[in-house]
Amino acid sequence: xxxxxxxxxxxxxxxxxxxxxxxxxxxxxxxxxxxxxxxxxxxxxxxxxxxxxxxxxxxxxxxxxxxxxxxxxxxxxxxxxxxxxxxxxxxxxxxxxxxxxxxxxxxxxxxxxxxxxxxxxxxxxxxxxxxxxxxxxxxxxxxxxxxxxxxxxxxxxxxxxxxxxxxxxxxxxxxxxxxxxxxxxxxxxxxxxxxxxxxxxxxxxxxxxxxxxxxxxxxxxxxxxxxxxxxxxxxxxxxxxxxxxxxxxxxxxxxxxxxxxxxxxxxxxxxxxxxxxxxxxxxxxxxxxxxxxxxxxxxxxxxxxxxxxxxxxxxxxxxxxxxxxxxxxxxxxxxxxxxxxxxxxxxxxxxxxxxxxx
Amino acid sequence: xxxxxxxxxxxxxxxxxxxxxxxxxxxxxxxxxxxxxxxxxxxxxxxxxxxxxxxxxxxxxxxxxxxxxxxxxxxxxxxxxxxxxxxxxxxxxxxxxxxxxxxxxxxxxxxxxxxxxxxxxxxxxxxxxxxxxxxxxxxxxxxxxxxxxxxxxxxxxxxxxxxxxxxxxxxxxxxxxxxxxxxxxxxxxxxxxxxxxxxxxxxxxxxxxxxxxxxxxxxxxxxxxxxxxxxxxxxxxxxxxxxxxxxxxxxxxxxxxxxxxxxxxxxxxxxxxxxxxxxxxxxxxxxxxxxxxxxxxxxxxxxxxxxxxxxxxxxxxxxxxxxxxxxxxxxxxxxxxxxxxxxxxxxxxxxxxx
Numbered sequence: 001x002x003x004x005x006x007x008x009x010x011x012x013x014x015x016x017x018x019x020x021x022x023x024x025x026x027x028x029x030x031x032x033x034x035x036x037x038x039x040x041x042x043x044x045x046x047x048x049x050x051x052x053x054x055x056x057x058x059x060x061x062x063x064x065x066x067x068x069x070x071x072x073x074x075x076x077x078x079x080x081x082x083x084x085x086x087x088x089x090x091x092x093x094x095x096x097x098x099x100x101x102x103x104x105x106x107x108x109x110x111x112x113x114x115x116x117x118x119x120x121x122x123x124x125x126x127x128x129x130x131x132x133x134x135x136x137x138x139x140x141x142x143x144x145x146x147x148x149x150x151x152x153x154x155x156x157x158x159x160x161x162x163x164x165x166x167x168x169x170x171x172x173x174x175x176x177x178x179x180x181x182x183x184x185x186x187x188x189x190x191x192x193x194x195x196x197x198x199x200x201x202x203x204x205x206x207x208x209x210x211x212x213x214x215x216x217x218x219x220x221x222x223x224x225x226x227x228x229x230x231x232x233x234x235x236x237x238x239x240x241x242x243x244x245x246x247x248x249x250x251x252x253x254x255x256x257x258x259x260x261x262x263x264x265x266x267x268x269x270x271x272x273x274x275x276x277x278x279x280x281x282x283x284x285x286x287x288x289x290x291x292x293x294x295x296x297x298x299x300x301x302x303x304x305x306x307x308x309x310x311x312x313x314x315x316x317x318x319x320x321x322x323x324x325x326x327x328x329x330x331x332x333x334x335x336x337x338x339x340x341x342x343x344x345x346x347x348x349x350x351x352x353x354x355x356x357x358x
Numbered sequence: 359x360x361x362x363x364x365x366x367x368x369x370x371x372x373x374x375x376x377x378x379x380x381x382x383x384x385x386x387x388x389x390x391x392x393x394x395x396x397x398x399x400x401x402x403x404x405x406x407x408x409x410x411x412x413x414x415x416x417x418x419x420x421x422x423x424x425x426x427x428x429x430x431x432x433x434x435x436x437x438x439x440x441x442x443x444x445x446x447x448x449x450x451x452x453x454x455x456x457x458x459x460x461x462x463x464x465x466x467x468x469x470x471x472x473x474x475x476x477x478x479x480x481x482x483x484x485x486x487x488x489x490x491x492x493x494x495x496x497x498x499x500x501x502x503x504x505x506x507x508x509x510x511x512x513x514x515x516x517x518x519x520x521x522x523x524x525x526x527x528x529x530x531x532x533x534x535x536x537x538x539x540x541x542x543x544x545x546x547x548x549x550x551x552x553x554x555x556x557x558x559x560x561x562x563x564x565x566x567x568x569x570x571x572x573x574x575x576x577x578x579x580x581x582x583x584x585x586x587x588x589x590x591x592x593x594x595x596x597x598x599x600x601x602x603x604x605x606x607x608x609x610x611x612x613x614x615x616x617x618x619x620x621x622x623x624x625x626x627x628x629x630x631x632x633x634x635x636x637x638x639x640x641x642x643x644x645x646x647x648x649x650x651x652x653x654x655x656x657x658x659x660x661x662x663x664x665x666x667x668x669x670x671x672x673x674x675x676x677x678x679x680x681x682x683x684x685x686x687x688x689x690x691x692x693x694x695x696x697x698x699x700x701x702x703x704x705x706x707x708x709x710x711x712x
Contacts (some may be wrong), residue, residue, distance in 0.1 A: 043522050044493060142395070170395045172549050177594045177677070181668045183361065185657040188688050199522045206659035226683060230664020241662060243527060287663050305555050305576055307593075308637040308679075327637075 002068040002160040004032040004055065004191065010049055017062065024050050025061070026217045032161075032210075034069075035191040035307050037184070039208035043199055045241070047217040052165060052197050057081045068160050070299035080283040081160060084153040088166040090145035090298065092152070094138035098129055101137050109156070114127060123151045126186055150179070154186060161193040168203060176181060201241050205229070213237055229285075233358070235351045238283045244311060247289065247321045249283040251347060258347060262316030263296055266342040272355030273347055283353075284345045286311065289323035291332060292339035296321070303331050314338065359420060360385050361406070366415035368401055375401045379415070383543045383560075388534055390575065391547040393564030399547040402564070403513045406545065407434045419510065432511070435504035441497040443488040449475070449495075450484040453502045453670040458557040460507065474502040477536055494525040505536065512537065514546045518553075519592045530556055542699055547613040551593040555579060563590045579619050585708035588633050594666065594677045597634045603627055608649070608698070611672050616649025619698030625712045633702035640680035641667060645697030652693050655686045669694065 011025040020026060025047045032038050040048045055066065057078035065074045073081055084105075092101050101284050102123055106116045124130045127147050132140070137148060146167065153162045164183075168176050184207055196207050204211050205225040212222045213236075221233045232238035238246030252259045253273045259265065260282055266284060298316035309324045312331055321338060324326040325331050347354045361383040368376040376398050382388055391399045406417065408429035424432060434458075443452045451691040453474055457467045475481050476496040480546055489497050504512055514533075518526040534557055537544045548554060554561045554575055555593060562572040563582075570587040571578050582588035602609040603625050609615045610632070614676045618625070622632075638645070653669035653676060660666075665684040669676055669692060678694050686692055703712040 044523060173551065173593050174589075174595050176395070181657050181659060181666075184659055185668075188657065199524075201523060202661060205661040211472060225660055225662050243523075245524075285663075294568065305558060305579075306552065307555050308635070309581060311556075 003034045003070075004193065005067040005070070006055070006163060007065045007067070009051075009054065009061050009066070011047075011054060011059070011061045011063075014327070018222060023062070024217050025054075028217075028219050030212060030219070030222070033208070034195065035193055037187045037209045038193075038195050038244070039204035039209060039211045040195060040197045040214065041199070041201060041204040041211055041240075042214035043173045046214040048197050048214055049165070051214075052163060052195075055161075055195070056083050056085060056163060056213050062266075075356070078199075080157065084156060084162045084169050086149050086158045086162065086164045088169050090142070090149045092137050092145055092148045094136070096137060097134050098124070098140075098148060099133045100139055101148050102129075102155055105156050107150055119155060119157070123155050125136040126154075126189065127151050127182065136265055143179060146171060146179065149180075150183065150186075154190065154192070159192070161195055164194065164196045166198055167196075168200075176203075183207060201243070205241070213240065215240075231346070231353070231356075232283065233353045233356050235281065235283060235348050238285070242285055242287075244286055244322050246283045246285045247319075248348075249282045249284075249316075249319050249321065251280045252337040253280060255275075260296065261319075265340060265345065267340075267345040267347045268343055269347050269353070269355045273349070277349035277354060279350045280354075281348045281351075282340075282345060283348055284340045286322040288341035288344035290339050290341075291323075291325075292337050295339040297335040298336055298338050301334055359541060359543055360418075360552075361511060362418040362421075363406070364416045364418065366402075366405060366417065367413050368405060368410065369413045375567055376405065376441055377427060377701075378410075378568055378625055381420045381562065381569060381572055383545070385543065386541060388537060388557060388559035389546065390559060390561040391485070391564055392549075392551065392554045392561050395547055397564040397590075398567040399564055400515055401567075403436070403515055403545060403547060406511070407513055408432045412657045433507075433509050434511045434513060435507065435509040436513045437497075437500050437504045437515065437517045439519045441493075441500040441517075441520070443496055443499050443503075448485050449480055449491070449499050452499050453480075453506055456503060456507045458524055470506050471502075474506045477505070478532075479504045484675055493528075494521050497521060498529075500538075501533075505540075509542055512540075512542050512544045514544065516547055516549065519549075529581070534558070551591050554591070561591075563587045564617060565590055580712065582702070583710050585631060585633065585704045585710075588702060588704075588710075592635060594636045594679060597636065597639065597676050598631050599672075599674070600629065602629050603703075608632065610649075614649075614651055616696070616698060619647035619648050619649075619701060621699060621701045622703050622712050625703055629706065630711065631704040631708070633704060634696055635700070636666070636677040636679035638697040638700040639663075639676065639678035639694050640697075641678065641684050641686075641692055641694055642680070642682075643695045644680075645695075645699055647698040649696045649698050650693055651696075652691055655688060655690045655692055657688060658684065659688045660685060667692070 007029050010023050010027050012023045014022045043046050052144055054061050102120045103116050124133050198204050213220050215236050221237045228241045235248050249260045257264050258267050258270045296316055298314035301315050302313040304311045309326050312323050314321045366379045393399050405412050453471045454467050476605050479595045558575050561575040561578045563570045565586050571583050604627050606618050608618050653671040656668040658667050667678040705711050
């Protein structure tokens with residue numbers, strides 16, 4: 001296991017990049033501690049797969065260095081880096097038994113059978129595969145096969161890190177819950193460094209202790225799931241994390257007070273707004289908006305059932321404001337008034353959180 | 359347009375893929391087929407489209423028997439999970455292709471392609487080839503092609519499954535609006551309960567080749583007529599346990615006693631299976647009629663605003679999904695509280711009784 005440091009990394013697929021747009025990764029630095037659970041999150045095309053390939057050694061970056069435990073591995077081969085990978089689709093040998101599949105990475109390294117056996121049994125027990133150990137892998141369902149892939153990633157105790165590239169994409173929702181919690185449990189039991197790459201915010205937030213959110217080749221914010229949820233540094237973070245994402249409303253600040261549609265809105269960071277800030281916006285998540293006696297006037301336009309809560313969409317002065325209402329509470333129709341929770345209402349200037357050092 | 363399936367079955371050798379199925383889809387309705395992979399959703403859609411022939415039973419379009427009508431004559435559009443576009447055509451020609459096949463004049467084609475492209479925000483991309491588009495744009499092109507002709511029936515087989523999470527959220531919001539003004543029946547297959555709920559309309563839950571319930575989505579979710587439907591329509595999975603109801607109490611987990619709650623108060627004394635959704639269990643008291651139990655924490659998953667606690671009691675894993683951040687170490691013993699007014703009761707045959 002290793003601490004992974006990425007310093008001033010840039011990458012371009014063009015041979016002589018000149019402009020900023022030529023780079024798919026634009027100068028990023030990350031420090032991942034030994035034994036942590038990390039997620040690399042972002043939409044398609046944000047550069048996360050390129051970054052993954054650079055970490056695993058399939059690609060050499062245009063600029064910057066990668067260090068494992070302080071040792072420069074920027075040009076080291078994938079074998080030298082010793083990283084286990086689990087992919088979107090199960091990579092297993094159908095003709096082998098579950099046992100032989102799990103033992104394969106160890107036999108490949110010439111480990112003695114006496115050492116392999118307890119290790120395989122330990123991993124099988126963790127993944128609830130003990131009963132099927134001597135069955136052929138070909139007869140298993142998609143999630144059963146993906147469990148073996150996870151097991152093969154976990155079986156070696158000498159790897160620097162385990163990387164998961166969208167490992168649950170092909171799994172049905174109800175089994176996703178099982179496998180995801182299994183993975184989290186395995187992380188807490190084994191304390192391996194795990195890096196989980198995904199476009200799915202729910203998977204990233206529930207799996208990782210630290211999430212790196214990327215967009216357009218840049219890191220937009222790194223932090224705990226709670227930090228990303230409660231204090232998005234950029235409107236993109238507000239939009240991308242949370243379902244539905246954060247409400248973003250045009251705003252004006254006059255005489256130390258923030259206004260939306262001519263009405264005062266109390267925000268946490270109003271005092272930090274200065275005259276140098278432009279394109280001011282208010283950000284508030286649907287979770288922190290409620291119906292109230294006094295507040296922003298709006299019209300209810302749509303109510304969607306999400307099971308344990310409903311998503312209510314309202315329109316106010318040309319902007320859409322969504323809020324969540326628990327299953328057992330009633331939803332008013334027509335004209336309503338909305339209140340924002342001040343401690344979770346923030347002002348953004350040019351998309352960045354006002355008062356937040358970058 | 360109305361669509362009726364009467365005693366439809368499909369067998370493949372010794373395997374039964376679709377058991378005796380009868381369904382009536384109302385004109386202009388949005389219908390979700392909800393079930394896991396291999397539940398039979400795709401087979402049922404292919405039978406409706408005419409791509410596969412049923413082993414027995416009939417299909418009626420507008421009251422007329424269409425069982426033997428070929429797929430070309432059924433006036434059906436279909437969108438698949440793996441988006442299919444013509445790689446050598448640009449977006450415009452891809453969308454226009456079914457109209458050209460039908461021999462429509464070019465002015466009308468232009469008008470229709472323009473409308474479909476606007477609805478699906480493909481306007482600026484009409485001259486591009488599929489290879490120059492993102493996955494979401496390619497799938498929107500495939501959906502536009504399904505929309506452009508006046509199909510009586512639009513079949514969508516997990517069309518959003520391969521798309522990014524946020525894009526899925528956006529299209530989920532837009533799709534019902536797009537179909538709202540059309541005189542067509544829409545059937546939409548998905549594995550995700552949350553997707554069925556957000557679409558509203560009607561839902562047919564499917565399990566191992568059988569439709570277990572068909573009706574308004576909210577009813578199937580809140581009043582599932584059997585345990586299988588409840589499980590198909592619960593995410594995270596529903597917690598269940600054998601209980602005995604005696605007087606005003608429920609006896610659960612060997613020697614635990616809970617008050618019966620509003621849901622079970624008219625229930626005859628006896629043995630039942632109780633079903634409790636994860637969001638009705640929390641590490642704090644919530645609700646009017648509460649039962650509690652202690653469990654050993656397997657793992658807690660924390661998103662930005664919610665905690666999902668997986669914990670073991672009596673050798674079975676229970677899932678709690680609650681508001682707030684509740685981090686708990688593995689192996690710790692925690693007390694969980696159940697809101698019993700929201701529980702469901704099933705009899706020995708798995709039928710909902712209360």
